[in-house]
Each structure stands twice: as C-alpha cells, then as structure tokens.
Amino acid sequence: MGNSPVNDCLVVGAGFAGASVARALADAGRQIRLVDKRTHIAGNAYDEYDAHGVLVHRYGPHIFHTNGERIFQWLSRFTGWRPYEHRVLGVVDGKSYPFPINRDTLNQLYGLDLDEAGAQSFFEQVREPRDQIRTSEDVVLNSVGRDLYEKFFLNYTRKQWGLEPSALKAGVAARIPTRTNSDDRYFTDTFQAMPSHGYARMFENMLDHPNISVETGVDFLDIRNSHRCRHVVYTGPVDAFYDHRFGHLPYRSLRFEHEHLPEVARFQQVGTVNYPNDHAYTRITEFKHLTGQEHPGTSIVREYPRAEGDPYYPIPSDANEALYKRYEALALSEPDVTFVGRLAQYRYYNMDQVVGAALTAAKRLLER
Known part of the structure; x- marks a missing residue:
C-alpha cells in the first residue's frame, strides 16, 4: 500500500x-x-x-x-x-479622450456636437466597410474608419503585441466596443x-x-x-x-515599472490612461482608483510590453x-x-x- x-x-x-x-x-x-x-x-x-x-x-x-x-x-x-466601474482615457496629441471611443470622444476630438443619432451617422460616414472581418485591422476600420484607427489603435497594437493589427486575429480588437452614447465605462458587465x-x-x-x-x-x-x-x-x-x-507557442510578456509618488493624492483622473502614440509603455494605472484606498501618497504602474519574460497573453x-x-x-x-x-x-x-x-x-x- x-x-x-x-x-x-x-x-x-x-x-x-x-x-x-x-x-x-x-x-x-x-x-x-x-x-x-x-x-x-x-x-x-x-x-x-x-x-x-x-x-x-x-x-x-x-x-x-x-x-x-x-x-x-x-x-x-x-x-x-x-x-x-473602470474608466480609461486615451491620450492623443497631448489631450485625453474617453476610451473606448464614444460620442464624447468624437465631440471633443473633432469639435462637434453630436447626439446619439449623429454619432451613429458619423461612424457610418467614416467607416471602411469590410466584406470579411478576418483581422483586428478589419474590425476597427469597419467600425470607426481610418483616422480613429490611426489615432487610438494602430500604434497601441504595435506596442502591445509587437505585430501589425493586420496580423492579429479579429477577436483582439473585437474586445473593445464603440459607442454612440456617452457611456464612458470600460466594461458594461452586470x-x-x-x-x-x-x-x-x-x-x-x-x-x-x-x-x-x-x-x-x-x-x-x-x-x-x-x-x-x-x-x-x-x-x-x-x-x-x-x-x-x-x-x-508565442506569448506576449510585460515589464512593470512601479512608482510611488509621495504626497500626491491623485496622479490621474481615472484608473488607467492609455498612451497609444507616445512613450515605450502602453498605459499607466493608478491603484487607488481601483481599491478606493485612502493614503496621502499614490502608487502607479507603467506597462512595457515585450517578447521575452513571463507569459501573459x-x-x-x-x-x-x-x-x-x-x-x-x-x-x-x-x-x-x-x-x-x-x-x-x-x-x-x-x-x-x-x-x-x-x-x-x-x-x-x-x-x-
């Protein structure tokens, strides 16, 4: 035995x-x-x-x-x-915009005053219809067109994945919705x-x-x-x-740069700020937004995607x-x-x- x-x-x-x-x-x-x-x-x-x-x-x-x-x-x-409820901003040309893209993103970015129907009409005018949606590039161009693709998605995807969006399966970009209303939550789950x-x-x-x-x-x-x-x-x-x-099997890894900012009560407006076109990092997250912790200082993390290291994605x-x-x-x-x-x-x-x-x-x- x-x-x-x-x-x-x-x-x-x-x-x-x-x-x-x-x-x-x-x-x-x-x-x-x-x-x-x-x-x-x-x-x-x-x-x-x-x-x-x-x-x-x-x-x-x-x-x-x-x-x-x-x-x-x-x-x-x-x-x-x-x-x-998580909220994210995307920085384009030094200004922060709601992300995922919604009606407020369009109004702030282009100086417009669209209602929901107007936002829907805007997307219809700028989108590049694709008969077959095979890649992440297809998903985004089919949804929001070339300018928004280049401002918010193209370079972020290159950094995050080390690949062109045209080389990534559609499901990656399909995770990110596009909205005609002003809902600025990153997720809409129950x-x-x-x-x-x-x-x-x-x-x-x-x-x-x-x-x-x-x-x-x-x-x-x-x-x-x-x-x-x-x-x-x-x-x-x-x-x-x-x-x-x-x-x-290829996995994407990340390097995390943690930093504490003493006597800074609040470093950024929302939990995460994306930097699609600037810096080697993709985003900065400030943890006190997520946890609700009270503390005189704050701690942040910058994420640097890389090919080598622990497998994440x-x-x-x-x-x-x-x-x-x-x-x-x-x-x-x-x-x-x-x-x-x-x-x-x-x-x-x-x-x-x-x-x-x-x-x-x-x-x-x-x-x-």
Whole structure:
C-alpha cells in the first residue's frame, strides 16, 4: 500500500484556474495538492502592500467584471466586494479622450456636437466597410474608419503585441466596443467590483480548506515524475508541458515599472490612461482608483510590453492557432491530465471566463 496515491489530484498553478479547480474538488471531498513555482498564490492577480503602504497589483491591473451571476456568487463565498466601474482615457496629441471611443470622444476630438443619432451617422460616414472581418485591422476600420484607427489603435497594437493589427486575429480588437452614447465605462458587465480586501486575501480564503495543501516555490517540472496523485490539473503553458516538442507557442510578456509618488493624492483622473502614440509603455494605472484606498501618497504602474519574460497573453494569429492545435491534440489524448486556463488552453480569457472554465473542468472530473 506504500505506493498508493496520497492525493486525488495534483493542481499545477495557484492562479484563478488552479485555485478554482482545487476548491471545487476539495468541496466535493477530494484531497488536493496545489503547487505553484512562484513564491505566492493568486497568479497574475496577486496584490500586496508596497513599501509605502499602498495596495498594488504586482503584475498590472486586474479589474473584475462579469455577466455570469453564478461565477460572481461563487467567488462571493471568498470575498466581499467594493463596487468599481473602470474608466480609461486615451491620450492623443497631448489631450485625453474617453476610451473606448464614444460620442464624447468624437465631440471633443473633432469639435462637434453630436447626439446619439449623429454619432451613429458619423461612424457610418467614416467607416471602411469590410466584406470579411478576418483581422483586428478589419474590425476597427469597419467600425470607426481610418483616422480613429490611426489615432487610438494602430500604434497601441504595435506596442502591445509587437505585430501589425493586420496580423492579429479579429477577436483582439473585437474586445473593445464603440459607442454612440456617452457611456464612458470600460466594461458594461452586470457585475463590476473589486475584492474588498484584495485578490491575495480572496485566494487565501479560497484555498483555506482541510482537503487542500498548498506549496509555493515548487516547479511542476521538478516533481512531475515523483508526485503520487491520481490526476493532474495543469494550468501552465501547454507547450512547456510537452517540452516545446513542436516549438514555442508565442506569448506576449510585460515589464512593470512601479512608482510611488509621495504626497500626491491623485496622479490621474481615472484608473488607467492609455498612451497609444507616445512613450515605450502602453498605459499607466493608478491603484487607488481601483481599491478606493485612502493614503496621502499614490502608487502607479507603467506597462512595457515585450517578447521575452513571463507569459501573459497568447498571441492570436492563424499560425499560432495552428501550432496550438498540434499541442491540443496531444493534450486531448491525456487520460490523467486536465488542461485549463489562459496558458494551458492558449486562449485570451478574462478572469471570469477562467473561473467558468475551471468550474466546468472540476464538474467533468467529478462526473468521471
């Protein structure tokens, strides 16, 4: 009996995918070993108080929003919420405009006085209709035309992805709506809120279960041949799982430049300001907008996209999708491994979508 599995499941990764699967399985009576190669839980959503006492997101801003009541209620078991609706400005020629583009953006940018019908008519006049929408460039030109594309999207996309918009799949730009009204919220989901004590605390509560053992600073690749678990739930990069057998799947990474500004109560007007055409960074986020924290100073982060580093965003192109399909075929043939999450499924998931995928994966495992 000495070699019998000591746990029902090894979960690799303590971000949204791994933690959600672990908790759902633990609630159903399964014994879970959860490992993460970082020294902390919560994945990229990890937040902490900086040296000046301001709560910051170490890996860039994470704003929770969802239309899924079931997902919101499930997470509500582990946190209270602070209502928060994210707003973003885009800087063009030294002036700030509401983004995503809405009626006020048009009026301020072009010196107009359009109502909703006028904004709709404006977009109809300037758009460049596309019969087939294949790329991000197609999406934006079809929606708002050349001038707005060049002012707000073209250079931002080049910085963010290291590619021309014409080389990116349509879904990337389709995430950003265009509005004829004055709604300046970045998201319009039913549920928009921030965990009242931060993400790390929410994850601590999620993983606080007698059936879950958590080990940080443990790389799956070091234990994959020695662990004694009946099943593995893997949330890391799928190509790494297979030792990059068919080559590396391209991911976009980020470098974060955190800065504290003492005795500056408020650095910018809204949570995030985009800089599509200026600077090497894409945007600046000021965390006190997101958290509602009171503090005499403020802390900000600048985001510099790059090719090398921790994988953050799968790069959605036809070639990358074809490469992923080769890995997916291997993954689907693994009876004792479940792949779930942004990196394991090479999908540009939002946080709520990751939770939904994780809960679905846990349900399927329990049914088996």
